Amino acid sequence: MMKRSLIVLVLAAMAACSKSDAPAPAPAPAVTVTPLASTLPTELAKDVDAAQQTGKWADLKQRWQGQHVTWTVWRHELLCGSAARCNVSAFPVQRPAKHGWLPELQFAGGGEYAKIEAACGKADCEIKIDGVMAEVRGSDAEPAAMRIADVKVVSATRG
């Protein structure tokens, strides 16, 4: 224990010395982020695929978080049965599935979820939503997932 404490102290001292002796760090290079060609789910899926290959998850998040999105998605009552618990399919189901994620929706106030209930009841439903990509998760260690906030329901069509 004492040996480990000593090592920690020596390392801390070395770090402190190197900090004071080192020249001022060069300014960090500006991060170049490719602008989005579109904000559709297909574009996001391509970016997730790319991050999966390159490991550049931070770029993915930087590109997408805060983006305004207008998507047509599919709502199933079992997966989106209330305003508090709602995940939707961003793609027609038979693709076949190459990604596991189903975006989570957080509705704006004012009865936005009620619009879905009114139009669809418990039936499957195609809905057009407008919202903000509040969170994109994903890394080499965790699966990709996303949350769209401030969701307003533009239209809901039973079928």
Place this chain on the structure above:
Amino acid sequence: MRTKFIASLVGATLVSGGIAGGYAALASSHREAPLIAEDQYVDNTDVYSFISPTDPSKLTIVADYVPLLKPDSGPNFYKFSDGARYDVSIDNDGDAVPDIIYRWTFSTTVKNGSTFLYNVGPIGSPTDANLNVVQNYHLERIDQHTGKRTIITDKGQVAPWNVGKRSFPNNSYETVALETITKTKAGTSAFAGPRDEPFFVDLHVFDLLGVGGASTTDGLNVMSLVLEVPITDVAAGGVRPAAGTAGPTSELGIYASASRPEIRMLRSHSEPDNEGKFVQVSRLGWPLVNEVIIPLQDKDKYNRSNPKDDVSNFGAYILDPEVPKLLNAVLGANCAATPAGGRLDIVGLLSPNGTAPADLLRINIDADQTNSQSHFPNGRALTDDVTDTLLTVACNNGSPIGDGVNANDLPFTTSFPYLASPHSGNP
């Protein structure tokens, strides 16, 4: 780090005269993901849960780890990993978030380091001086709401390995093994140790999909954690729901997992050190989910993730599973096409009585539930042929389909811990 992929375990072949014209085979969760395949001691393979056959006021949970163990595997016989956490987590209010956790941690003592022998003479009891390598466990119940930790046992003993007839003469092994069972005044029973591998399947699927009803897990052992607890210990608010309640609190959601400290420091002149917070490396609720629903790119990530996020992370794989497509491609099994809305029937099975869909083994604990009703997907009995059940559900064409292996090699027992005695290393 890019993930290096290993072959997936999915496949099938036609046999003539099969009841549904098809065999297919899968393994529940044995070596199912690249990283966990390199860390065998914390690879959890199956979870079972059923209303106790001996006391209907209790729930039995079996969590198996360390897959495919050869009985004559000395001199360092299999055990649990010291320093890892083995958890059985229980959601009791339907939100897919654990409310109760039972946690095992292990430590090993070598009485005499100057011999290579696991035992230095015949073993007549768990405390026999001849048993040289002893693994003990600490088991506690953690209430996730209050943080209260209740110690069930601080010095439980893992049943020894069934070394052979010279170490356990006169078929004495099982008597010794059962003496390690912990029983508390509060009505909890716990067992940890080797058992016969209860999962039955044809693993020849790895040989270019060549299966034909071979019972490839016969004769193998596994490391089992078995727990039997009063249902009131795990029900929401400590109250078992009344008969016919059929609501979210009726359905316990159970999964097993294992976690390791995030840092393991190897040292030249001393034993390794484990440091840092624990990281989940394996988990399992339903059989076969990570095996055949989750594709290779996400298998390791699945093991690290939590059930409450399953829909957000992996929901699309469940809505459009790969299995029926493969069965059609390889077998010509005539499985139904995925309906336009996706496989909501599978989502429904994962979310009974209004519970949140997640990879949890759901079991109804209403007061009218008995052992005879505890069959997959309402819990999972040891005898359940889940491979056939899930293949039939996945194929969804109205005809049964299976792997041709329909029962375990050894009979299960009628008393705790219910699993069959492990195969002997020298019968």
